[in-house]
Amino acid sequence: MMNKYTEEYALYLDAEDPLRAYRQEFLIPDPDMIYLDGNSLGRLPKGSVKVLEDAANFQWGERLIRSWNENWYNKNTELGDKIATLAGAGRGEVVISDSTSVNLYKLAHSVIKMQKGRKKIITDDLNFPSDIYVMQGLVNELGSDYELVVLRSVDGSSMNFEDIINALDQNTALLTLSHVAFKSSFMYPMKELTRYAHSKGTLVLWDLSHSIGSVPVNLEDANADLAVGCTYKYLNGGPGSPAFVYVRNELQDKLQSPVWGWFGDDQPFDFRIDYRAAGGIRKFLAGTPPVLSMMPLETSLDMFIDAGMDRIREKSIRQTSFLIDLADKYLVSLGFRVGSPRDPGCRGSHVSLQHNEAFRISKAMINPGIGERVIIPDFREPDNIRLGIAPLYTSYIEIYDAVMEMERIVKEGLYASVDNGKDTVT
Ligand SMILES: *Cc1c(COP(=O)(O)O)cnc(C)c1O
Numbered sequence: 001m002m003n004k005y006t007e008e009y010a011l012y013l014d015a016e017d018p019l020r021a022y023r024q025e026f027l028i029p030d031p032d033m034i035y036l037d038g039n040s041l042g043r044l045p046k047g048s049v050k051v052l053e054d055a056a057n058f059q060w061g062e063r064l065i066r067s068w069n070e071n072w073y074n075k076n077t078e079l080g081d082k083i084a085t086l087a088g089a090g091r092g093e094v095v096i097s098d099s100t101s102v103n104l105y106k107l108a109h110s111v112i113k114m115q116k117g118r119k120k121i122i123t124d125d126l127n128f129p130s131d132i133y134v135m136q137g138l139v140n141e142l143g144s145d146y147e148l149v150v151l152r153s154v155d156g157s158s159m160n161f162e163d164i165i166n167a168l169d170q171n172t173a174l175l176t177l178s179h180v181a182f183k184s185s186f187m188y189p190m191k192e193l194t195r196y197a198h199s200k201g202t203l204v205l206w207d208l209s210h211s212i213g214s215v216p217v218n219l220e221d222a223n224a225d226l227a228v229g230c231t232y233k234y235l236n237g238g239p240g241s242p243a244f245v246y247v248r249n250e251l252q253d254k255l256q257s258p259v260w261g262w263f264g265d266d267q268p269f270d271f272r273i274d275y276r277a278a279g280g281i282r283k284f285l286a287g288t289p290p291v292l293s294m295m296p297l298e299t300s301l302d303m304f305i306d307a308g309m310d311r312i313r314e315k316s317i318r319q320t321s322f323l324i325d326l327a328d329k330y331l332v333s334l335g336f337r338v339g340s341p342r343d344p345g346c347r348g349s350h351v352s353l354q355h356n357e358a359f360r361i362s363k364a365m366i367n368p369g370i371g372e373r374v375i376i377p378d379f380r381e382p383d384n385i386r387l388g389i390a391p392l393y394t395s396y397i398e399i400y401d402a403v404m405e406m407e408r409i410v411k412e413g414l415y416a417s418v419d420n421g422k423d424t425v426t
Pocket residue numbers: 099100101102127128130131178182207209210230243
């Protein structure tokens with residue numbers, strides 16, 4: 001039996017890894033740098049560089065306006081259908097559009113209009129701040145009859161389901177939650193919560209930003225109503241790549257987007273003066289999509305579909321469990337705490353390690369001494385170092401080496417000389 005806390009074991013796991021070949025599909029200019037932030041900005045697939053070059057030189061440069069018909073106009077729905085494959089949704093249920101924040105607004109607003117007489121929106125404090133801000137803004141716009149309830153988590157990292165179930169009532173129009181919480185990686189059971197919400201007549205809007213491409217999502221099986229999510233995190237769409245919207249087929253006719261833009265019209269190129277919503281998911285589009293930001297996503301989605309979410313999840317669980325085992329063995333005695341669920345069934349693909357000096361430790365990882373290895377995690381207030389595992393390119397040896405470096409940084413007090421100033425983006 002091999003000692004599972006060793007470099008040898010990490011190398012063995014890599015050698016046995018059925019997904020190991022995918023790493024070569026990504027641009028990795030510095031193989032010594034350990035990148036553990038794919039949950040914030042995924043790595044660049046090599047194929048996406050070619051797509052971007054073609055989009056610029058050929059599609060824009062040479063074909064110009066003709067590219068709208070040749071390539072661009074249907075991209076939102078073509079890419080949406082590929083995301084649907086990863087999310088257990090059907091064709092025509094997902095479209096690429098805007099940012100996650102804007103999509104949250106469009107969907108929540110449309111639910112409020114449909115759920116006449118219901119005045120309450122429920123979310124929780126594990127949710128991403130932008131999600132909560134959008135709901136605050138919506139309630140502010142709707143007026144004082146409306147209420148946003150932000151349920152408190154147990155300890156900043158997980159929720160008591162009872163608290164959600166007890167809060168749902170006949171006055172609740174919408175429950176909106178992150179499927180996987182951005183800080184702690186806590187994952188909700190989508191199907192069970194959806195069933196409870198439906199029993200009260202409440203619709204559920206899931207934010208899949210930290211779950212799409214990291215855990216299998218089955219929207220159809222969960223009988224999910226609505227969802228949104230980012231594409232620049234685990235899906236490797238690139239900085240600023242547009243988000244997606246999912247609306248269950250039967251709901252598409254009943255809901256109306258609050259933004260009536262020409263891309264959501266039935267026949268944008270008729271240039272009629274009266275808006276007529278497109279049938280199906282296209283009605284949730286508003287204006288011209290960011291074509292260049294959308295194009296690189298396809299290469300990456302094809303890789304996910306090829307690798308299969310079940311195999312990706314299997315590796316992710318092995319990797320996050322390996323990381324937690326190593327943290328228990330080498331880091332807990334140095335003041336670290338595991339801030340993510342220990343049950344892999346309730347955990348996404350990132351692990352938060354907490355420490356009272358988390359910020360300075362994370363900075364020492366990113367900016368080490370000359371000749372030492374750069375490790376890129378990210379820091380989330382107040383004391384979380386998030387380590388994102390992206391199974392298509394993260395190796396077991398990187399996880400092992402990162403933990404060894406964290407141990408060294410704390411043991412040798414290397415973070416002590418790091419200043420506490422924060423960059424604009426952390
Ligand atoms: C990253 C993230 C966002 C960001 O939304 P944008 O509007 O695309 O910037 C929103 N919600 C969650 C849960 C996220 O993880």
